[in-house]
Amino acid sequence: MLIQRLQNALAPDEVNALPRGFQTLQDVVILNLKPLVWPKRKLIAQAVLDMYPYIKSVWGKVFGESKVVGQFRTPTGIEHLAGIEKSEVVAKENGVIFKHDFTKIIFSKGNITERSYLPKLVKPGEIVLDMFAGIGYFSLMIARHAAPGHVHCCEINPVSYEYLVENIRLNEVDSVVTPHFGDCAKIVPDLVKGGFAADRIVMGVFPAPKAYLSVAFQAIKHGPGTVIHYEGKVSDGDTGTLMADVEDEAKKSSLVARVTLLESRLVKNLGIRKQHGVIDVLVQ
Ligand SMILES: C[S@@+](CC[C@H](N)C(=O)[O-])C[C@H]1O[C@@H](n2cnc3c(N)ncnc32)[C@H](O)[C@@H]1O
The missing domain is CATH 3.30.300.110 (Met-10+ protein-like domains)
Structure with a gap:
């Protein structure tokens, strides 16, 4: 046309x-x-x-x-x-509202499979920590399509944080999702001091947030452990490099005894021989 x-x-x-x-x-x-x-x-x-x-x-x-x-x-x-x-729009994905300004905030269409899949892994009553929440990509999907006990989410960008707060309200999940403004490296230790521990931790940010794994380890549950969702760029479909990040950091940490790979998957292509990969690792 x-x-x-x-x-x-x-x-x-x-x-x-x-x-x-x-x-x-x-x-x-x-x-x-x-x-x-x-x-x-x-x-x-x-x-x-x-x-x-x-x-x-x-x-x-x-x-x-x-x-x-x-x-x-x-x-x-x-x-x-x-x-x-x-430039401010209200995108709707699987019944979840994501209000955002596309000139200031990314909303990657290519991540739709992961945003739809992750809630399926969340068991009823799970306490979830979303360390890099953005406008609520994962937190809102989990709150609407799973039955978590609670979702705590951290966001450092004031523009994203404002939309996160608004999206929590628009999706009517205020009683399930608590937003925290600032650096998760500061917020998570504060939560842990108050007795917080998570069943599942979502680390959905690029590049792979290796430096923040030691922060995530502080919030693991003694006994059953915690599933960490860890993302990053991989080559030739090999998510082993993501697992190596977790193993490396686990070796340095006195809080971790064992890491077990539960699942790995590729979310999208990022160019020649490069992909967006995800692993779910049980950390105990
Ligand atoms: C854009 S989201 C990732 C996108 C998401 N994986 C998806 O499905 O499209 C990552 C967010 O993490 C935030 N962020 C980066 N470093 C952070 C930190 N140290 N603490 C809290 N939030 C952080 C960024 O501002 C950004 O909004």
């Missing part, structure tokens, strides 16, 4: 480079444009706006070049192209 619409306005190679589809978030479209057609981005965005009356705002990123940077995992390279300048 976009191709037909712009056939006479673009050169043939530009027409060929037009996107075949685009991401829609409510009444907002985000176009992934190849570098060849980037100079024509405003024209293309206006065509999208004209074609779909329910679309109010069109944004664009250069295909393969926009990045996620820094500790806050902030997206870069998203530009407003046409319509109203609206």
Whole structure:
């Protein structure tokens, strides 16, 4: 459709480079444009706006070049192209509301399988600690699709934290999820001083948060132990490097006697021979 619409306005190679589809978030479209057609981005965005009356705002990123940077995992390279300048949206995934501003906060479509799968592992009554909560990607899914005893979640980015608090309210899980603002390396020891221990700890952040494993170990349950969900970039599908991180840190810790790999899986491809991997490890 976009191709037909712009056939006479673009050169043939530009027409060929037009996107075949685009991401829609409510009444907002985000176009992934190849570098060849980037100079024509405003024209293309206006065509999208004209074609779909329910679309109010069109944004664009250069295909393969926009990045996620820094500790806050902030997206870069998203530009407003046409319509109203609206970047706050309410995404709904498996019945869970994720309000966020896509120019400030990442919401990775590629992680949907993991966000849907993780709640299936959570047993009724489990106490869950989500050390890198973001806007509630895992905490909200667990609260809505499992029956945890409680979920404590930590978030250091004030913008993400604000959305986390709002999403807890919008999803009506205030009685199950407690947000904590700040560095989990400070929050977790404070919780532990008050007698806290977790059945499951979610460490969903990139790059693999090896330096924070010693923090997570402080919250393990004596006796049955704690399942740690640990993520990172792997090569050739080999999640053994993630397990090596946990084993390394466990050896250095007086709090850990044994680590047992329960599950490993790949979430998505991250480029040539690189994948996003996850392991679940029982730490006792
Ligand atoms: C963006 S989420 C990860 C995305 C998620 N795995 C998903 O499904 O899309 C990671 C979050 O951890 C937060 N973070 C990073 N370091 C932190 C720390 N030391 N304490 C608490 N939160 C932290 C970042 O601000 C970010 O919001």
